[in-house]
């Protein structure tokens with residue numbers, strides 16, 4: 001008997017594997033350091049706003065996320081009419097793929113790019129083309145070389161996950177200038193709030209001055225609202241118009257919308273989190289480096305730790321730390337079989353990881 005058959009390309013997609021559920025030794029407190037979630041949670045004001053909305057769950061949301069677009073506009077100095085909100089930036093990325101890619105097209109991402117990009121690309125029957133990175137960092141020349149007449153879109157997380165590296169804004173501009181004008185450049189700025197480098201920018205200026213670049217952002221990281229699924233994009237008017245035509249009319253829930261407004265207005269909470277992250281990013285990089293392990297310099301809220309291919313392997317380290325309740329992210333499906341990604345956690349968690357890795361390397 002025949003049965004329904006998925007569209008071409010769908011079964012070529014490797015299913016997304018989220019961070020594992022840990023099984024530590026009895027009595028160990030569990031620290032989930034595998035999904036780049038903030039150890040601080042959201043702003044208390046966001047939780048308050050969320051609860052407030054609970055009295056009216058029978059009402060459909062306002063369909064354009066107007067209050068949130070206006071709050072984002074105030075925070076970044078943007079025209080709210082050029083913003084779209086979505087159920088996580090995941091939804092936005094998929095909406096962009098549906099709007100601009102189809103069967104036979106190509107979209108470029110980098111060797112260790114975010115896994116949602118190939119999924120979004122292949123879900124619409126387009127081909128995922130990989131541009132090689134250099135030193136675990138985006139190589140603009142490699143992207144430009146990968147362009148063919150079929151290229152329609154370039155995905156670039158800056159900073160990138162899971163590497164934690166970034167490219168300066170001059171390089172982003174050079175990439176834009178080198179791409180054909182009909183190719184959409186998607187700048188994913190999920191981790192931009194953690195970056196403190198003078199040569200970094202999330203790319204808003206490029207969106208404002210070109211017709212072919214968008215910036216996406218999320219409330220899942222520094223704002224601590226991953227459970228609510230909320231993200232946004234800033235783009236040229238014609239792109240906003242096109243994507244709005246396929247966006248679900250009520251794609252963002254009211255609690256998510258109002259929690260996000262309160263979160264983005266709590267700049268003190270963001271500043272505290274950024275400062276803490278920077279302090280511990282430096283400390284973890286230094287202390288783990290002292291153990292003889294290589295740590296890729298990160299500008300985000302996580303660090304990438306590299307292990308030897310034999311002996312003290314990443315698999316052994318992962319199992320060892322898991323027994324102590326410290327759950328890091330193995331990166332085999334990101335093409336980094338000898339590395340672990342550690343989300344910067346609470347002070348207690350961070351200290352325990354350093355201690356755990358010290359014991360592991362010492363063979364204890």
Ligand SMILES: *Cc1c(COP(=O)(O)O)cnc(C)c1O
Nearest residue numbers: 088089090114161190218220231
């Ligand atoms: C976490 C992350 C996001 C955010 O995704 P949401 O769907 O908004 O939770 C986007 N891009 C990258 C690269 C990420 O790591």
